[in-house]
Amino acid sequence: MGQVTIAVGGRHYSLVCGDGEEQQLLRLAEYVDQKAETLSGSLGRLSEARLLLMASLLITDELMELKSQLAEQGGGSLNGAAHTHEAEQKIARLAERLESLAFSLEQPAHTS
Numbered sequence: 001m002g003q004v005t006i007a008v009g010g011r012h013y014s015l016v017c018g019d020g021e022e023q024q025l026l027r028l029a030e031y032v033d034q035k036a037e038t039l040s041g042s043l044g045r046l047s048e049a050r051l052l053l054m055a056s057l058l059i060t061d062e063l064m065e066l067k068s069q070l071a072e073q074g075g076g077s078l079n080g081a082a083h084t085h086e087a088e089q090k091i092a093r094l095a096e097r098l099e100s101l102a103f104s105l106e107q108p109a110h111t112s
């Protein structure tokens with residue numbers, strides 16, 4: 001099992017992940033942190049839970065918009081349907097990772 005320390009919203013968390021998934025988890029955390037920073041800048045100081053909730057909602061909105069765009073581009077063709085299905089699978093995997101990250105963030109924080 002791999003282990004990484006990520007920073008989101010100014011807090012550090014130690015997470016366990018599958019071997020070889022460390023870099024992807026770091027990239028995901030960086031993206032979430034960027035969303036959290038954007039929210040903090042526009043909405044001011046939020047509680048950690050509200051900040052993570054808002055960041056996850058923004059990211060989910062982006063994913064749903066992408067899914068919608070991919071479905072429109074598919075136009076019902078077999079090739080388009082295959083790409084849409086592949087995109088849906090990627091979105092589902094991302095959602096699973098986000099859920100896992102959210103669960104990890106709910107655990108007691110380990111600060112570095």
